[in-house]
Amino acid sequence: MARVIITGVSKTFNGSTALHPLDLAVEDGSFCCMLGSSGSGKSTLLRIIAGLSEPDTGTVRIGDRDVTGLPPERRRIGFVFQDYALFPHLSVGSNVTFGLRARHVSKREAVVKAERMLELVGLTGYAHRTPKQLSGGQQQRVALARALVTEPDVLLLDEPLSALDRKIRGEMQRELKRIHRETGLTTIMVTHDQEEAMNLGDRVLMLSNGAVQQFDEPERLYHAPANEFVAGFLGAVPLGHGVVGTGARGRFVEIAGNRFALGDSRLPDGTEADAVVMAERVTLTAATARARDEAEHEGVVVSLDFFGPFARAEARVGDVSVPAMMLSQHATALEGGARVWIRIATGGIHAFADGATR
Amino acid sequence: MARVIITGVSKTFNGSTALHPLDLAVEDGSFCCMLGSSGSGKSTLLRIIAGLSEPDTGTVRIGDRDVTGLPPERRRIGFVFQDYALFPHLSVGSNVTFGLRARHVSKREAVVKAERMLELVGLTGYAHRTPKQLSGGQQQRVALARALVTEPDVLLLDEPLSALDRKIRGEMQRELKRIHRETGLTTIMVTHDQEEAMNLGDRVLMLSNGAVQQFDEPERLYHAPANEFVAGFLGAVPLGHGVVGTGARGRFVEIAGNRFALGDSRLPDGTEADAVVMAERVTLTAATARARDEAEHEGVVVSLDFFGPFARAEARVGDVSVPAMMLSQHATALEGGARVWIRIATGGIHAFADGATR
Amino acid sequence: MRRNPGAFGLRTWLYVLLVVLALPVVSMIALSFNASRYGTLPFRFSTHWYRVLTTDSALLDAVRTSVTLASEVTVICVIVGTLLTFGLHKASVVVAGPVNALLLALLTVPALILSAGLVSVFDWIGLGQTTLALVLASVVTSLPFVVLIESGRLQGLSPDYAEAARSLGAGPLRTFLTVTVPLMAPSIVAGGMLAFVICFNNFAIQLFLAPIGISTLPVQIYSMVRLGVTPDVNALGAIIVASTVLLIIVLNWLTGNAARLLTNTPTRER
Amino acid sequence: MRRNPGAFGLRTWLYVLLVVLALPVVSMIALSFNASRYGTLPFRFSTHWYRVLTTDSALLDAVRTSVTLASEVTVICVIVGTLLTFGLHKASVVVAGPVNALLLALLTVPALILSAGLVSVFDWIGLGQTTLALVLASVVTSLPFVVLIESGRLQGLSPDYAEAARSLGAGPLRTFLTVTVPLMAPSIVAGGMLAFVICFNNFAIQLFLAPIGISTLPVQIYSMVRLGVTPDVNALGAIIVASTVLLIIVLNWLTGNAARLLTNTPTRER
Numbered sequence A, B: 001m002a003r004v005i006i007t008g009v010s011k012t013f014n015g016s017t018a019l020h021p022l023d024l025a026v027e028d029g030s031f032c033c034m035l036g037s038s039g040s041g042k043s044t045l046l047r048i049i050a051g052l053s054e055p056d057t058g059t060v061r062i063g064d065r066d067v068t069g070l071p072p073e074r075r076r077i078g079f080v081f082q083d084y085a086l087f088p089h090l091s092v093g094s095n096v097t098f099g100l101r102a103r104h105v106s107k108r109e110a111v112v113k114a115e116r117m118l119e120l121v122g123l124t125g126y127a128h129r130t131p132k133q134l135s136g137g138q139q140q141r142v143a144l145a146r147a148l149v150t151e152p153d154v155l156l157l158d159e160p161l162s163a164l165d166r167k168i169r170g171e172m173q174r175e176l177k178r179i180h181r182e183t184g185l186t187t188i189m190v191t192h193d194q195e196e197a198m199n200l201g202d203r204v205l206m207l208s209n210g211a212v213q214q215f216d217e218p219e220r221l222y223h224a225p226a227n228e229f230v231a232g233f234l235g236a237v238p239l240g241h242g243v244v245g246t247g248a249r250g251r252f253v254e255i256a257g258n259r260f261a262l263g264d265s266r267l268p269d270g271t272e273a274d275a276v277v278m279a280e281r282v283t284l285t286a287a288t289a290r291a292r293d294e295a296e297h298e299g300v301v302v303s304l305d306f307f308g309p310f311a312r313a314e315a316r317v318g319d320v321s322v323p324a325m326m327l328s329q330h331a332t333a334l335e336g337g338a339r340v341w342i343r344i345a346t347g348g349i350h351a352f353a354d355g356a357t358r
Numbered sequence C, D: 001m002r003r004n005p006g007a008f009g010l011r012t013w014l015y016v017l018l019v020v021l022a023l024p025v026v027s028m029i030a031l032s033f034n035a036s037r038y039g040t041l042p043f044r045f046s047t048h049w050y051r052v053l054t055t056d057s058a059l060l061d062a063v064r065t066s067v068t069l070a071s072e073v074t075v076i077c078v079i080v081g082t083l084l085t086f087g088l089h090k091a092s093v094v095v096a097g098p099v100n101a102l103l104l105a106l107l108t109v110p111a112l113i114l115s116a117g118l119v120s121v122f123d124w125i126g127l128g129q130t131t132l133a134l135v136l137a138s139v140v141t142s143l144p145f146v147v148l149i150e151s152g153r154l155q156g157l158s159p160d161y162a163e164a165a166r167s168l169g170a171g172p173l174r175t176f177l178t179v180t181v182p183l184m185a186p187s188i189v190a191g192g193m194l195a196f197v198i199c200f201n202n203f204a205i206q207l208f209l210a211p212i213g214i215s216t217l218p219v220q221i222y223s224m225v226r227l228g229v230t231p232d233v234n235a236l237g238a239i240i241v242a243s244t245v246l247l248i249i250v251l252n253w254l255t256g257n258a259a260r261l262l263t264n265t266p267t268r269e270r
Helices: A041-050 A092-102 A108-118 A136-148 A166-182 A194-200 A218-223 A228-233 B042-050 B092-102 B107-120 B136-148 B166-184 B194-200 B220-221 B228-233 C007-032 C049-055 C055-090 C093-108 C112-127 C131-156 C160-167 C172-201 C203-209 C217-227 C233-257 C259-262 D005-032 D047-053 D057-090 D093-108 D111-125 D129-155 D160-167 D171-200 D202-211 D217-225 D231-255 D258-263
Strands: A002-014 A014-028 A033-034 A057-062 A077-080 A155-158 A188-192 A203-208 A211-216 A235-245 A250-255 A260-262 A272-277 A282-286 A298-308 A310-317 A320-327 A338-343 A349-353 B003-012 B017-025 B033-037 B057-062 B077-082 B154-160 B187-189 B204-206 B211-216 B235-248 B251-255 B258-261 B270-276 B282-286 B295-308 B312-316 B320-327 B339-344 B350-353
Touching: A002 A041, A014 A041, A014 A211, A033 A194, A033 D005, A041 A077, A041 A155, A041 A188, A041 A203, A057 B211, A077 A136, A077 A282, A092 A108, A092 A136, A092 B057, A108 A136, A136 A166, A155 B295, A166 A188, A166 A194, A194 A218, A194 B295, A203 A218, A203 A228, A203 A310, A203 A338, A228 A272, A228 A349, A235 A260, A235 A320, A235 A349, A250 A272, A282 A320, A282 B107, A298 A320, A310 A338, A320 A338, A349 B077, B003 B042, B017 B042, B017 B211, B033 B042, B033 B194, B042 B077, B042 B154, B042 B204, B042 B235, B042 D057, B057 B235, B077 B136, B077 C160, B092 B107, B092 B136, B092 D258, B107 B136, B136 B166, B166 B194, B194 B312, B204 B220, B204 B228, B204 B282, B211 B220, B211 B228, B211 C172, B228 B270, B228 B350, B235 B258, B235 B320, B235 B350, B251 B270, B282 C217, B295 B320, B312 B339, B320 B339, C007 C233, C007 D057, C007 D093, C007 D111, C007 D129, C049 C055, C049 C233, C055 C093, C055 C131, C055 C172, C055 C217, C055 C233, C055 D005, C093 C131, C093 D005, C093 D231, C112 C131, C112 C203, C112 D005, C112 D217, C112 D231, C131 C172, C131 C203, C203 C217, C203 D202, C203 D217, C217 C233, C217 D111, C233 D093, C233 D111, D005 D231, D047 D057, D057 D093, D057 D129, D057 D171, D057 D217, D057 D231, D093 D129, D111 D129, D111 D202, D111 D258, D129 D171, D160 D171, D202 D217, D217 D231
Parallel strands: A033 A188, A033 A203, A077 A155, A155 A188, B033 B187, B033 B204, B077 B154, B154 B187
Antiparallel strands: A002 A014, A002 A057, A203 A211, A235 A250, A235 A272, A250 A260, A272 A349, A282 A338, A298 A310, A298 A338, A310 A320, B003 B017, B003 B057, B204 B211, B235 B251, B235 B270, B251 B258, B270 B350, B282 B339, B295 B312, B295 B339, B312 B320
């Protein structure tokens, strides 16, 4: 268990920049999720921490050791690959003991430790199977056990759940949480799934084009996205381009003549800004149900989609299209063409000046 | 455009049954989603409709033609593969004209039709690119254009969106809906994603282990699942095993001493049944906020997980664990260990006798 | 892993091997430019043996014969081999199993024994030592290589392409010609190249089956070499090596990676 | 597509090819059991030629020499070839490019020209026609095949396995021996088999480089055949074919699909 400190790390592949120089400190015992789409540099950064790739500049420290020049086998890490990379020619047990044997632990002791680790991941008695005989989720557990059994300083996970079915993915998320809680191991996970990152990470590092966009707690990331990119990645939908101002009921952004309330924006009045809205913070009420509240907008439902538990509607306020996400049971009163009152919860709209700052 | 009628179709691979004999009628111009996990037989059924696989028994009719013995090229179908299967040695334009050329349409006419079809899928001007130069979403559009340009009687889609990013997947869903609306083509899509099926399908065919579980409109599937499997696949969580009864406020199922209200269950009083609950139909209110309503249960929050827009909590009522799914903004008042009032919306709980019927 | 401690040893090892492997080829080229008849030192540069080569009509005739033979055999092998590969892929194990075993057996039986066998077979069926017999025997020895290379590729090819073509209205023949063959093209080229080279070099077959009075290049060289190694053979070897390397460079330029053609790298087409 | 209209034609075509390809092998076996010396009809069954074979000490010596030579060469080729493959995979293009070109050149140059070149090289460096020279020459001709087969496999192998081993604390050598080599095993076996067969059959090299007084099997058969095709050569051929087929069956039984060993089917290990 140890902190991971990255200083000025950058990387270029064949002339194109994979990572701009970046600093990062992951606290001892914390769970850090690196979130980004493919090509954001998140996997490159993880591989640099693991020693599977060398940075062009900068240093990597794990605990109190500078590991920058060290090969992976001397970094005391555990690494879990997206496709598990279980050795197909070895049994599950031999896969788990591999790291111990490489560290010259006696065979007897290695087998005992492997048994205990397989128990931790819920695979007692699977030691004699071959990896091919296991399901995807089970293979993932073996990969975890194999990485954990050597008692690494830090656990690195490269999109460990992306090859799994949605249902098993949820199960494995709970499993990862439990294991992290039980071992207290500093964990860094790469993922492209914002829900996964939000659920698992103590802190989330949002990357794009090889640069850090935001490094924050999940709640902060969600409630105070640093820029339009982060907001968009977390599901915010563009509302339009407008001007920030201050009115009787506080800050607003005026888009195509409609004033939408802003939360704690730091943009000065008169700033031209792009506004985005979090669809799940928008509530629609049928106009027939009751009179319109002052804070509500009047609009017309344009479309209504049903996704099982959730429904998504789109309403128009003048020329502005406002999306709304709700539980299906709350959508039953709505229908296309219906007049609705639109309430946007505080903090449901973010405005970003053409630069980036919020 | 045509109806698809399947009668008594079954299929066995190497002695294991892939499809039990089944009947299915897909109405002219409708959008049918076949939903199931891998191995449910949904792809096998689609391939049988396409003629890429032969059924052991039964017949397939498209429109007024019995196509059972016909090879795929004589069935007048459009088929979109999961990995697109664009011909890598041909340009986008030649991919789209391939089917027309095979039908001896003149080159000039084929090019004009292909242009028009590429316009429909939003790829005007891409005809001279190679498939490799396109993104996944664009490749999928080309595959669609290629399948549509021959004006097939029915469009068959085999997990067309599963290889795409979540964001593009949503976009392509809207695109598919629009194209279905504009062409009015009978469409059958295979998917393992219940949200996708619920959003796109006029009707959803739920398959498991090669047998039909339910064939219904999405709303019916969601509000009246035929059995525990369907309910579970749509996200219902087991509540426990109990006995159905009738009390002062209507039907209920009693689990470990707690009575949970049942909606329109047809099970007679005294039936032993497994109950499941839809987490998104459960509402938690902090006990400090107001007095408990008669219809509400009293419980304690055991865990609270934050997934960005949504949060998931688990509460205990006596020995029964009740999950609740809500918008994150409604979870802010909750915390682990807090006493809460639990309201379960009507129809939020389904009970199934040990057989299957609801 | 830039600072891999084994990297230096690895590089040294590669250089040593490079030298050992290069030795025969390099010395052949060196000798071809040496004025001395028996490859003795001191080395004196001369293009004498290349000039001798251009006037050696027997050798040039033999080159022509060999190239013609190899070209014919290559065309036959590519067509037959491609159809056979495709057939084996579609056929049930009951048919494909024995054919595969036979192909592997043909790879393993010494060419010399095979030619001895073929001589008696051809005598038997009345073909004797004719050009047709030579072509047939060469096809039989080259075909297994073509099939092995092509079937590796075909097995790695997603069936989706052919199925997509069928679903779009193309019949089996049109699908084969416009989709399957183009997608197999790299392995067809590689198989053809290999067939050419193997047929061109098949000394044992040609020794036994070449019609009387007609010498292929290996047979001609053999009769020349029996009278002592003459450096105009080295000159010929140098020319062959040079054209091979040129061919590889051209193919590299055309395909990005010629070696991949022969190694059958598992690139599932996308 | 059960009712494929081309299926019948396809099957017929496969059977015709099967017959043509099988003809030399089958008639060789038939002749080996025919009592008549010159393979003439009528066919009379006899194991005479097999009995002759067991007493033909020159031929049996030659078999022994060939097997010994091929075994030695195979071991060398497998070890050197595996290391070379691995080295080429890790090396930069600047090193790997020329080595690959050289390997391909060695595949293409007619063995006869190569042997002629090697004779002068070995004379030059004082090895002459020794066993060592023969082994070296055989290694040079067999090695390219081993490398081609193995590198196809290595390129298809996910780098994740080696990286996983490194991350678990294994150094480069341990990773190579306990992970990379086992995962490459099928291609190492296939490469070894091919090296054995190619070395065993390499008539041209052996004709020029075998030490005086020592005959390998192809050379021995050649001198026998020059005196007329004797059916005890056919008997030997039949035995070789039979053992090949047996070997294939055993390998099939061991690995599930022996043909896959040689065709390098792109099965990315999972």
